[in-house]
Amino acid sequence: MALSLVSLCAREVVSDHSSSPNWLSWVPRELYRALLEAAFACSRPLAVGELVQRWPERTLRVAGRRKPGQASPNRLCIQALLLAVVRGLVDQRSTLQVLDICGLQGDEGGMGDPMGGWSLTVALCSMVLQARAGAQRAQRKEGDRERKRSSALERERDLKRERGPRRGVKGFGGEDLCSSRETPGSPVSEEELIQGVRRRMEMDRKRGGAATGLGGTKSEVDEKEADCEVVVRVRADFFVNARSWERVRVALSTPGPVKLQCRDLRVEEISVASIRTLLNLLPRRGLLGIDVRYSSLGVAGLAELLPLLSTFPELNSLRLHYCNLDIRRDHLGQEDVLRDLSQGLAQLRELRRLSLTALRLPGQLRVLLSSLSQPLEILELPYLSLSPTDLAYLSCSHHASTLQQLDLSENRLDESTLPSVRRLLSQASSSLQHLSLSGCGLTDSLLGLLLPSLGGCSALKSLALALNPLSMAGLTDLVRMAARMPALRQLLYPNPLEDYQPGLPAFPSSAQLLEWPLDEATDINMTSSQLNRLLVDTGRSDLFLTCDLINYDKNLVD
Structure with missing residues (x-):
């Protein structure tokens, strides 16, 4: 630069x-x-x-x-x-x-x-x-200065009274000169003396209050x-x-x-009580998003917070990660709890981003998302155990055509759910910019069925497919498809099965791929060089390929 x-x-x-x-x-x-x-x-x-x-x-x-x-x-x-x-x-x-x-x-x-x-x-x-x-x-310094000014003025007034004419002193013309408060020839009464003492005590008390810098009682x-x-x-x-x-x-x-x-x-x-206290202290204007992580909200706690969140008129993002929400364990009153959650989400009029991580809500996606009057732009549902019913609803919902970011990581896909995923990608083809299907169990055959739908996402900028059991042949097909997507700038690909040590199961899970050691005899850089050579052959120098799951950041392309 x-x-x-x-x-x-x-x-x-x-x-x-x-x-x-x-x-x-x-x-x-x-x-x-x-x-x-x-x-x-x-x-x-x-x-x-x-x-x-x-x-x-x-x-x-x-x-x-x-x-x-x-x-x-x-x-x-x-x-x-x-x-x-x-x-x-x-x-x-x-x-x-x-x-x-x-x-x-x-x-x-x-x-x-x-x-x-x-x-x-x-x-x-x-x-x-x-x-x-x-x-x-x-404030204390200003109070001290004010007290000193008041004391100086009071001393000056006292000095003027002491220096003033007294009764019995003859002036010009032979007249008696008296103070301004006294009637000529009349002595000062006891009542006037008492009033003077009270006035002086009142002034001293005020000066004592001014010494605090604020001039008053604690209240x-x-x-x-x-x-x-x-x-x-x-x-x-x-x-x-x-x-x-x-x-x-x-x-x-x-x-x-x-x-x-x-x-x-x-x-x-x-x-939940601390979160509620914190929200009550925040100004209602200006809060755009709230992200709650590793807090045992429970379904009841979330239902309690949602009405409070609706008092923030500009709130457009709600993220809940590992908050101990498990509908499957709440058998008694489950329908009432879901109804409360749905009504609470419906009150978030400006919500555009919803992230739910590991909340274990299988089969309940329709109940939660259908209550939102405005379509979402960002939807993140990793580790949510999505069922075929959930994916079928999502592909036909009013959110599908407006999605800009979609994260379905760690939700296992198979032949029964693939038609819903393809329909969802077709609906979001013109708006979707970031997609993550990491850890979804995509094999070479499943990916082959999905590639035409992925290639149709004309606005896609980043694609994450880490921790899927793909062979080198599957990766080659993936990179060739990615090279034909003009808007794509980042591709997170998995290590091919050939790079792992022997003994890996035939259909390994994402956890097994993450923990299984790579074969030291295999040159990992060879895979990267081979894939990048495919890009060079197609003339795509602006597409970044990486298998680094830890340092991958989709926001770098924005």
């Missing part, structure tokens, strides 16, 4: 931090964006902090969708960014009001020391509490704190688990100059 002249100059400028006092004083606001991008790219946290602390615009968006091969921002740079936001609250040069860091998180332990989703969420909570503490210190203090003005709103993706849940709860429920807003919420290993 060629860098522009502005980007090259910006990298040179931020490379020397000792020169920052010189260029920060005169750099125009139009160059702040280029300088900040260069500071992130070159891992210059000091430059990041100085730029963000005096950011000249109301909105700052960092990260978002990164280009293929582009590394995630450095952890130190992200920490400098968040610290600069807090410092910018008292910097008059900063006009920042909205910070958008959605998608900023990287993979823990990746190249360049990125900050993962959990660490970033914890850091955001710390930023909120730091900003709140800074606001409280500023009045709490009320004023609740009305604390929000200066910066931070929009981000949250990753919450049992270790960070309490910290996130405190940060979301604490008023202060920095307020957190969530775009995508991912929760792991926390209870």
